[in-house]
Amino acid sequence: MRIKKAEAWWVRIPIEESRQHRSDFGQTATFDAAILRIETDDGLVGWGEGKNAAGSAGTYAALVHLLNHEICPRLIGRDPTDISIIWEMLYNGVRHETAAASGHAMPVLARRGLTVAAISAVDIALWDILGKSVGQPVWRLLGGRKAERLAAYASGGWAGAETIGEQLRAYVGTGGFKAVKMRVGAQDGPVQASAARVRAARAALGPEIDLMADAHGTYTVAEAKRFAHLVADCDLAWFEEPVIADDKRGMAEVRASSSVPIAAGESEATRFAFRELAVLRSADIFQPDPGFCGGITETMRIGALASAFNLRLAPHLWAGAPCFFAGLHVCAASPASFIVEYSLGANPMIHDLIEEKVEVSEGMVQIPEKPGLGFTIREEFLEAHAQKSS
Numbered sequence: 001m002r003i004k005k006a007e008a009w010w011v012r013i014p015i016e017e018s019r020q021h022r023s024d025f026g027q028t029a030t031f032d033a034a035i036l037r038i039e040t041d042d043g044l045v046g047w048g049e050g051k052n053a054a055g056s057a058g059t060y061a062a063l064v065h066l067l068n069h070e071i072c073p074r075l076i077g078r079d080p081t082d083i084s085i086i087w088e089m090l091y092n093g094v095r096h097e098t099a100a101a102s103g104h105a106m107p108v109l110a111r112r113g114l115t116v117a118a119i120s121a122v123d124i125a126l127w128d129i130l131g132k133s134v135g136q137p138v139w140r141l142l143g144g145r146k147a148e149r150l151a152a153y154a155s156g157g158w159a160g161a162e163t164i165g166e167q168l169r170a171y172v173g174t175g176g177f178k179a180v181k182m183r184v185g186a187q188d189g190p191v192q193a194s195a196a197r198v199r200a201a202r203a204a205l206g207p208e209i210d211l212m213a214d215a216h217g218t219y220t221v222a223e224a225k226r227f228a229h230l231v232a233d234c235d236l237a238w239f240e241e242p243v244i245a246d247d248k249r250g251m252a253e254v255r256a257s258s259s260v261p262i263a264a265g266e267s268e269a270t271r272f273a274f275r276e277l278a279v280l281r282s283a284d285i286f287q288p289d290p291g292f293c294g295g296i297t298e299t300m301r302i303g304a305l306a307s308a309f310n311l312r313l314a315p316h317l318w319a320g321a322p323c324f325f326a327g328l329h330v331c332a333a334s335p336a337s338f339i340v341e342y343s344l345g346a347n348p349m350i351h352d353l354i355e356e357k358v359e360v361s362e363g364m365v366q367i368p369e370k371p372g373l374g375f376t377i378r379e380e381f382l383e384a385h386a387q388k389s390s
Contacts, residue, residue: 001133003080005039006072008050008121009386010060011320011349019346021158023187023216031056031349033291033320034063035382036072036121040080044132047377048125049322050117051291056318056345061387063114071118080129087297090119091270116269116294123295124326124373131372138326138373142300142333149364150331153212155318156344157182161197165204171344172209175360179237179339180205184227185215191223195230202234214240217267221250228258238263238285251282261285266316269293271301278309286336289316291323296330303334317341320349324358325373332367340365353381 013031020028036048052063071090078086085100092099093108108115131138139145154171157164157180168180182201184194198213205211213236219227224242238261242254245267255262263285268274269292277283286306290299303313313336315327331337342360343350350358355376358365368374 001044001080002041003038003075003078004041006036006067006075006122008034008036008064008067008072009382010064011035011353011382011385012387013348013352013385015346015348021156021345023158023183025057025216028057028345031320031347032058032060033323033349034060034067034117034121035320035322036067036125038075038080038122038125038129040129040133044080044129046080046125046127046129046132046372047322047375048121048123048128048295049291049320049326050121051289051319051323052114052117056347056349063117066114067118067121071122075122080126081133083123083126083130084297086126087119087123087294090122091116112269117292120291120293120295120298121322123297124290124322127296127326127329128322128372135371137368137371138296138329139332139367142296142329145332145367146335147332147367149366150328150340151178151338151363152340152342152360152365153177153179153181153210154344154360155181155341157201158187161193161200164197164201168201168211169204172205174344175342176362177209177342177360178363179210179212181212181214181240181341183216184213186218191219191227192230194227198231198234198236207235210237212236212238212240212263215242217241217244219243221247221253224254225257228254228260232258232260236260240264240287241266248276248280248282251277252280255282255284263287263314265289265302266292270298271305274302274305278305278311283311285312285314287314287316289319289323290326290330291319296326299326299330300334303330303336306336307334311336313337314339314341318343318345321354321358321375321377322373324350325368325375328365328367329373353378
């Protein structure tokens with residue numbers, strides 16, 4: 001079996017105005033991603049996703065161009081089951097043979113950002129092909145699953161202090177969620193405004209529902225410490241991305257100043273960045289995004305790292321179907337995983353792009369049983385929303 005064809009598209013799906021929300025990323029009028037299709041010479045098709053934006057919106061022309069003109073041509077004729085070998089080949093570039101012989105990484109100079117996002121898309125698609133080729137779901141190839149269903153949390157929470165409680169209680173009612181996440185930070189202005197919204201949320205939810213707060217890295221260290229102090233009696237399950245990902249020492253300072261667990265990692269690429277989070281004691285919960293950090297292969301490595309440091313894994317899965325399903329399979333197989341992110345914002349990249357229904361019941365999400373990643377792309381829908389690119 002050899003790779004015959006590989007092609008990527010910038011897929012942009014409009015979100016109806018009534019379902020749009022506003023955050024520090026701005027108004028979300030579309031859901032965007034780079035979607036990759038890899039086909040083998042015996043007709044198997046694998047789907048992948050690469051991301052260069054943490055939120056749903058973004059411009060993907062550069063990533064798609066990189067995939068189609070630099071990455072995909074290097075895949076043609078390769079054995080698609082050489083997943084880790086292909087990962088290292090793309091990561092190390094022209095020095096990949098030397099790196100393989102030497103037993104350590106010698107990555108290309110531009111090894112982060114778009115490069116690893118492109119590798120992520122390829123890796124996810126190759127795992128999809130491998131599962132389909134042997135008639136097994138990906139989680140079985142990763143070592144098996146620890147449960148048929150996993151706990152999920154409702155991810156959203158942009159409403160103001162007056163209605164945030166109502167919004168989050170609606171999430172709980174939607175899928176029986178036992179945990180919900182709200183956004184704080186720059187979108188609110190002063191730190192005390194975010195704290196007031198958290199207090200309102202906790203009052204509405206009561207003590208039985210876990211509540212997380214995500215600042216999207218928009219606080220300074222001083223602001224993050226102040227926020228944590230102001231909500232100290234709100235029993236947050238975690239405080240996500242309190243400061244920018246580049247300031248790992250600052251994040252460690254925030255973590256040391258409070259008893260609230262720190263979650264981080266959606267902006268990090270590769271296990272090497274997560275190693276620094278662990279060594280610096282910056283985070284309690286790792287949140288790699290499979291569409292950005294290096295795909296399924298690297299997310300599993302990051303999960304192993306979390307386990308080795310007695311930390312936990314909760315991947316960032318605000319994404320399209322390939323990335324979301326990749327996260328489901330990783331969480332099913334990783335001993336460090338404990339909860340799955342489920343977007344309560346409008347997400348046509350999951351609910352409209354594939355034939356299967358993705359739902360949460362009693363706060364739990366089902367792990368796919370079908371071979372590969374377990375979804376079927378609606379190719380006519382994809383073609384209708386693919387942007388023209390050179």
